[in-house]
Amino acid sequence: MNKSIVLVTGAGTGIGHLSVKALALAGHSVYASMRDIAGRNAAKVRELRDWAFAHGADVRAVELDVLSQASADAAVATIVAERGRLDAVVHNAGHLVIGPTEAFTPEEISRVFDTNFLGTQRVNKAVLPVMRGQQQGLVLWVSSTTARGGFPPFLGPYAAAKAAMDSIAVTMAYELSRFNIETSIVVPGAFTAGTDHFANAGKPADAATSAAYARYDGLMDQVGARLSELMPPEADPAAVAADIARIVGLPHGTRPFRSITDFIDDGATAVTEVAERVRVEFAERIGIADLLKPGLVKAASD
Numbered sequence: 001m002n003k004s005i006v007l008v009t010g011a012g013t014g015i016g017h018l019s020v021k022a023l024a025l026a027g028h029s030v031y032a033s034m035r036d037i038a039g040r041n042a043a044k045v046r047e048l049r050d051w052a053f054a055h056g057a058d059v060r061a062v063e064l065d066v067l068s069q070a071s072a073d074a075a076v077a078t079i080v081a082e083r084g085r086l087d088a089v090v091h092n093a094g095h096l097v098i099g100p101t102e103a104f105t106p107e108e109i110s111r112v113f114d115t116n117f118l119g120t121q122r123v124n125k126a127v128l129p130v131m132r133g134q135q136q137g138l139v140l141w142v143s144s145t146t147a148r149g150g151f152p153p154f155l156g157p158y159a160a161a162k163a164a165m166d167s168i169a170v171t172m173a174y175e176l177s178r179f180n181i182e183t184s185i186v187v188p189g190a191f192t193a194g195t196d197h198f199a200n201a202g203k204p205a206d207a208a209t210s211a212a213y214a215r216y217d218g219l220m221d222q223v224g225a226r227l228s229e230l231m232p233p234e235a236d237p238a239a240v241a242a243d244i245a246r247i248v249g250l251p252h253g254t255r256p257f258r259s260i261t262d263f264i265d266d267g268a269t270a271v272t273e274v275a276e277r278v279r280v281e282f283a284e285r286i287g288i289a290d291l292l293k294p295g296l297v298k299a300a301s302d
Contacts, residue, residue: 010093018241024057033064066119101156103204149268189262
């Protein structure tokens with residue numbers, strides 16, 4: 001088992017929080033990053049500290065706001081000062097919004113992209129110089145089956161931001177390959193329980209336009225109920241965290257490029273299988289096959 005120094009963004013709740021614990025239980029040294037660790041998130045920091053003590057795990061909270069380049073730079077500088085290196089970053093921070101796409105202002109959609117897409121770039125700007133200097137590292141992206149699978153309406157800005165993040169992850173995989181920096185993209189499907197994703201979802205401020213879509217009232221509740229019916233008993237977001245810990249623990253050079261955890265089969269696996277074949281074939285045609293590492297691994301949904 002490869003033991004790594006790992007930074008997890010958005011570690012206060014959901015998959016990020018679960019991933020911190022899964023990684024720490026696997027023996028990694030984990031930096032759980034979140035905003036305002038001395039203020040509104042102080043209770044979450046205490047909970048992680050107490051959990052780590054009880055389990056003999058190495059978990060440390062670090063202040064990191066993905067909306068601030070200075071914050072990302074300071075967080076990474078702290079890790080390197082304390083540990084001398086950074087082996088892996090898990091791009092997990094994100095925020096869900098729900099509502100008619102028309103009702104969101106461009107500024108509101110921009111804020112969604114700022115958190116879910118541009119936030120990864122700020123963290124990369126801080127992390128990648130360290131990994132290039134080490135000539136080794138892992139960038140692990142938490143994507144979504146919305147980027148390639150079927151998904152319901154009223155998730156427009158969120159799905160678009162996730163698709164953008166997924167796309168840039170593929171591009172950067174080529175660009176980082178010759179620095180011996182690996183890329184893995186973890187793709188969770190829909191989960192109706194086990195996270196605060198939907199409970200904390202944002203909505204558009206334009207109530208009048210939202211009200212104009214009254215003929216769709218109850219649709220999301222209907223979709224949510226149907227998704228819950230389709231979920232098998234073993235469906236749990238902890239499966240995504242376990243997959244993240246599994247990938248981080250694999251020897252360098254053996255990690256999968258993409259791994260999907262989808263308990264309801266929304267089509268993302270089928271689309272990805274085709275997309276990966278096309279990606280590999282095209283890379284071979286234009287002479288850059290040495291830059292990619294093909295591979296699709298289906299995780300807990302198998």
